[in-house]
Amino acid sequence: MHAFANPARFLKIAKPATTWLLLAGVVLAVAGVIAGLTLTPPDYLQGETVRILYIHVPSAWLGMAGWMGIVAAAISQLVWRHPLAAVAGRATAPAGATFAAVCLITGSIWGRPTWGTWWEWDGRLTSMLVLFFLYLGYIALASAERERGGEGRITAIYGLVGAINLPIIHYSVLWWRTLHQGESIGLSGSSIDKSILWPLPLTVIGFTCLFGAAVLMRIRAELAETKVEARMRRMSR
Amino acid sequence: MSQWPFVIGAYAVAILLTAGLLGWAYASMRRAEAAAEELTRK
Numbered sequence: 562m563h564a565f566a567n568p569a570r571f572l573k574i575a576k577p578a579t580t581w582l583l584l585a586g587v588v589l590a591v592a593g594v595i596a597g598l599t600l601t602p603p604d605y606l607q608g609e610t611v612r613i614l615y616i617h618v619p620s621a622w623l624g625m626a627g628w629m630g631i632v633a634a635a636i637s638q639l640v641w642r643h644p645l646a647a648v649a650g651r652a653t654a655p656a657g658a659t660f661a662a663v664c665l666i667t668g669s670i671w672g673r674p675t676w677g678t679w680w681e682w683d684g685r686l687t688s689m690l691v692l693f694f695l696y697l698g699y700i701a702l703a704s705a706e707r708e709r710g711g712e713g714r715i716t717a718i719y720g721l722v723g724a725i726n727l728p729i730i731h732y733s734v735l736w737w738r739t740l741h742q743g744e745s746i747g748l749s750g751s752s753i754d755k756s757i758l759w760p761l762p763l764t765v766i767g768f769t770c771l772f773g774a775a776v777l778m779r780i781r782a783e784l785a786e787t788k789v790e791a792r793m794r795r796m797s798r
Numbered sequence: 799m800s801q802w803p804f805v806i807g808a809y810a811v812a813i814l815l816t817a818g819l820l821g822w823a824y825a826s827m828r829r830a831e832a833a834a835e836e837l838t839r840k
Contacts, residue, residue, distance in 0.1 A: 572825050590816075598809070608801050609805055612805050613805060616807070616808060616809060616812040616827055655819065655822075656819060656823075662815060663816070666808070666815075667808040667811060668806040670804050671804070671808065710812040746807060771820060774801055774820065774823075777829040778820075779826070782827040782831070783830075785830035785834040786833075788834045788837075789834050789837055792837045
C-alpha cells in the first residue's frame, strides 16, 4: 500500500482512473436508470414506486461504503501512518454524505405513497439519519483540524468511533421490526423477482464508479492545494 | 393517486445531487490543479 504513498506515483494512476471511472459510471448508471424506468414491470403491490429501488439501494450502499472507506483511511493513518490516508478520508466524506442524503430523500419520497408517511422514527431511517449527521461532523472536524495544521488524528479517531453506527444500520431491521421492511437482497439471494431486479446491478456499479471518480477528484484537488500551500510558504520565507 | 410524480421526484433528487457532487469535485480539482501548474511555470 505504501507504493502509492508517493503523490506523483499515485497521480500517475489516479488521472486515467478518474476518466475511466467517470465514463463507466455515466454509461452504467444511465443504462440502469433508463432500464429501471422503462423496461421493468410495475410491482404487483408497490406499483410504479418500486422503480425508486434502482437509485435508493445504490445510495444506501454508498452512504455506508463511504464510512467504511473513512474507517480504512483512519486505520491506514493511525496504524501505518500512510501519508495519503488523511487526504483519502477527507475526500470520501462529501461523497458519502451526498449519497446518504440521496438515500434518505428517495426513501422518504418512496415512503409517502407506500407507507402513507414521509418519515417515521424507525430504526433503519433514524440510524441512516445519524450517519448523515456523522458525515457532517466529520467534514466540519476535518476542515477545522486542517486549518489548524493538524495531522488529522482526531478526525481519524472520530471516523473509527462513528463506525459503531454501521452494524446498527445493517441490523436495525432485525433488532427493531418496525416500519422498514427486512433485508430483501442478501448473500444467499433476493426476494425480489428477477424481472424487476436485473437493472439494479447496473445502477449499483454505475453509481459506485461515480462515487470513486468523485473521491479521486477530491484527492487530486487536495494534493494540488497542498502543493500550492507548500510553494507559497517557501516563497514567503 | 398517480405514483409517477413520486418516481420522477426521487430520480430528479438523485440525479441533481450526484451531478452537483461530481460538478463540484471536478471544478475544485481543475481550479487547484490549474493553480499548481501556474506556480510551477513561474
